[in-house]
Amino acid sequence: MSKAVYPGSFDPTTNGHIDIIKRASGFVDTLVVAVLENPSKNPLFSVEERVEHIKMLTGDLENVCVMPFSGLLADFVKKINANFVIRGVRTITDFEYEFQMALTNRSLNKNMETLFIPTSTQVLYLSSSVVKEVAMFGGDISDMVPEKLKNIIVEKFESCAE
Numbered sequence: 001m002s003k004a005v006y007p008g009s010f011d012p013t014t015n016g017h018i019d020i021i022k023r024a025s026g027f028v029d030t031l032v033v034a035v036l037e038n039p040s041k042n043p044l045f046s047v048e049e050r051v052e053h054i055k056m057l058t059g060d061l062e063n064v065c066v067m068p069f070s071g072l073l074a075d076f077v078k079k080i081n082a083n084f085v086i087r088g089v090r091t092i093t094d095f096e097y098e099f100q101m102a103l104t105n106r107s108l109n110k111n112m113e114t115l116f117i118p119t120s121t122q123v124l125y126l127s128s129s130v131v132k133e134v135a136m137f138g139g140d141i142s143d144m145v146p147e148k149l150k151n152i153i154v155e156k157f158e159s160c161a162e
């Protein structure tokens, strides 16, 4: 039985994340989407909200579950007995950072492998930061995030501005 972890901040989840989740869930038995709770960052959405968003967006994928995590990814992977980690890669710049992270993780957990999935071309330009920047200035994020999440993000920025 293969169990993979797809970790990230998911603040917010983008169409790029959903692309990777759908594709990865097609070739593993279980995919655990692991949402980082990072006290040093000031996220737009709390970890509980981010977990709920992904649960809402992946409800139709039976082998996907969503969990929060904090601390080292290498420890989380060991704790839940996963076989490997999945990361989406968009550019060479992404790859340099991802490669360093994969090697660091394997030095911390010798059984931990990282699999890189190239992002689909339609969502190549996307990142959570881009979505936040566009939404903050009232731009249209319809092509960037799932329809169900769009209004939640727009409303969050409206409530922040009040």
Ligand code: PNS
Pocket (backbone or CB within 6 Å): 007, 008, 009, 010, 036, 071, 072, 073, 074, 100, 101, 104, 105
């Ligand atoms: O979506 P992101 O922000 O690119 O995800 C980054 C993430 C969550 C995968 C990474 O920051 C992480 O694994 N953080 C946990 C702390 C850790 O294990 N750091 C050591 C790896 S270099």
